[in-house]
Amino acid sequence: MDFKIVITVLCCVVVLTEGATWDYSAEHGPSKWGDDYPTCNANSQSPIDVVGSVAEIDHDLDLVDRRLFWNPPTAMSIANNGHGLVFNIEGGAYEINNDKLLPFTAVLAQYHFHWASSKTTKGSEHLLNGTQFFGELHAVHFNKKYGDIGTAIDKSDGLAVFGWFIEVGYPQPNLDFSNFLTLALSGAKYGQNSTSIASLFSLETFLPPGLDVYYRYQGSLTTPPCHESVTWTVFQDPIYIHEDQAEILATMFYEDDGSKVMKNNYRPILPLNGRKITTPPRLVRSGASAVSPTIIASLLTCIIGYFM
Ligand SMILES: [Zn+2]
Numbered sequence: 001m002d003f004k005i006v007i008t009v010l011c012c013v014v015v016l017t018e019g020a021t022w023d024y025s026a027e028h029g030p031s032k033w034g035d036d037y038p039t040c041n042a043n044s045q046s047p048i049d050v051v052g053s054v055a056e057i058d059h060d061l062d063l064v065d066r067r068l069f070w071n072p073p074t075a076m077s078i079a080n081n082g083h084g085l086v087f088n089i090e091g092g093a094y095e096i097n098n099d100k101l102l103p104f105t106a107v108l109a110q111y112h113f114h115w116a117s118s119k120t121t122k123g124s125e126h127l128l129n130g131t132q133f134f135g136e137l138h139a140v141h142f143n144k145k146y147g148d149i150g151t152a153i154d155k156s157d158g159l160a161v162f163g164w165f166i167e168v169g170y171p172q173p174n175l176d177f178s179n180f181l182t183l184a185l186s187g188a189k190y191g192q193n194s195t196s197i198a199s200l201f202s203l204e205t206f207l208p209p210g211l212d213v214y215y216r217y218q219g220s221l222t223t224p225p226c227h228e229s230v231t232w233t234v235f236q237d238p239i240y241i242h243e244d245q246a247e248i249l250a251t252m253f254y255e256d257d258g259s260k261v262m263k264n265n266y267r268p269i270l271p272l273n274g275r276k277i278t279t280p281p282r283l284v285r286s287g288a289s290a291v292s293p294t295i296i297a298s299l300l301t302c303i304i305g306y307f308m
Pocket residue numbers: 112113114138222
């Protein structure tokens with residue numbers, strides 16, 4: 001065989017194995033990912049149907065304080081990577097350093113969105129008690145000890161992803177979501193577009209009022225190469241947006257230069273395969289105030305002590 005042909009064949013093999021085409025179509029979609037990315041066929045994959053009734057209460061898990069997400073980055077951009085819309089955090093991101101919330105110090109790297117094909121269809125990745133939502137926001141953090149997301153991405157303790165469902169039903173436009181749509185339409189409408197963001201803002205602006213209830217399990221990236229490196233935190237309360245905003249997201253972005261609408265960019269659920277889902281103890285709410293289980297236990301001790 002001619003030497004040049006050997007080189008050409010080797011190069012093609014490398015290209016095929018390192019960057020095989022994947023998308024959400026019938027031809028290259030989720031059911032085919034495992035052909036080129038074998039980990040996608042492994043046993044601890046994401047997303048899953050998060051069934052609250054099988055979740056175990058973990059008394060060692062802290063509640064999530066929304067102040068964690070207040071700090072805006074010092075530099076960020078928005079990108080259309082051909083599979084979704086991504087806010088890349090390029091400096092000054094917040095860290096989560098609480099071993100009762102995550103088993104490692106986690107640094108925000110990016111957040112991105114998955115969604116349906118119209119305001120009336122469903123495109124979240126996780127399900128909650130069998131229910132799918134319009135979309136899902138994923139905040140991706142890496143384990144600080146690995147230094148960067150690229151090094152952490154295939155380590156078993158490499159990533160922590162926080163997920164929030166997105167649902168249609170807000171009576172007027174959600175202004176924070178409008179800000180995202182405006183930025184995305186101006187700088188990330190077409191595949192491989194990317195634009196720096198001048199007016200920096202925090203992830204907290206997107207979040208729903210309630211962060212008390214969440215579910216934790218060990219899973220994977222929901223896109224190839226599907227590394228099983230993710231400590232997942234899926235929140236119960238969704239982010240509500242207006243139906244017009246859902247329609248914009250579902251119809252006005254493209255995977256390429258304008259012929260292929262970006263939609264249905266979600267992976268269907270996969271089996272739990274014996275993995276454990278945990279959840280922190282529930283808050284007991286009285287009116288507007290919240291009482292933690294620790295405080296309730298202290299009060300009970302006092303009351304019992306009084307009568308003994
Ligand atoms: Zn995602």
